[in-house]
Amino acid sequence: MKKVLFVCLGNICRSPSAEAVMNAKINEKKLEHEISTDSAGIMGWHAGEPADQRMQKHAEKRGYNLTSLSRQFDPTVDFEKFDYIIGMDHENMRDLRAMDPEGKYANKIYLMTGFNKNIPADVVPDPYYGGAAGFENVLDILDDACDGLLQEITHNEE
Ligand code: 4NP
Numbered sequence: 001m002k003k004v005l006f007v008c009l010g011n012i013c014r015s016p017s018a019e020a021v022m023n024a025k026i027n028e029k030k031l032e033h034e035i036s037t038d039s040a041g042i043m044g045w046h047a048g049e050p051a052d053q054r055m056q057k058h059a060e061k062r063g064y065n066l067t068s069l070s071r072q073f074d075p076t077v078d079f080e081k082f083d084y085i086i087g088m089d090h091e092n093m094r095d096l097r098a099m100d101p102e103g104k105y106a107n108k109i110y111l112m113t114g115f116n117k118n119i120p121a122d123v124v125p126d127p128y129y130g131g132a133a134g135f136e137n138v139l140d141i142l143d144d145a146c147d148g149l150l151q152e153i154t155h156n157e158e
Contacts, residue, residue: 115149119140
């Protein structure tokens with residue numbers, strides 16, 4: 001079983017969406033017994049809350065149900081537990097690496113857009129303070145990155 005953890009700042013917009021998009025692709029390919037997913041935030045501001053209403057609305061239009069509740073990344077557990085710890089932007093990457101000062105888990109920390117195949121995005125931009133287009137952009141990038149991530153994981157399992 002490969003365990004994937006998606007990480008963004010608040011765990012109410014980008015990473016719960018990444019989790020839902022990835023789960024849809026996992027289910028489609030019947031890989032539920034090979035890959036599991038979770039998501040977390042660098043910050044615990046929204047811990048226990050469901051995903052942002054705007055993000056939920058845009059995700060639902062594409063058939064994704066955002067069901068996870070926000071939680072904060074826990075370096076004492078999550079670095080050991082997960083095989084892929086995937087940040088959405090450079091700040092997330094910096095913050096994750098800062099919690100692993102010796103670089104013990106450096107080979108598990110990935111930037112989401114590093115898996116993109118078609119959309120040449122540098123990061124998954126934070127949509128929180130923007131408009132509708134930002135939420136659509138997040139879903140477009142995540143769809144592409146999750147295809148690449150699924151390929152990466154399944155190839156490494158062979
Ligand atoms: P996320 O978006 O990191 O994609 O979940 C944000 C959610 C909340 C805040 C910032 C970004 N916030 O400032 O509360």
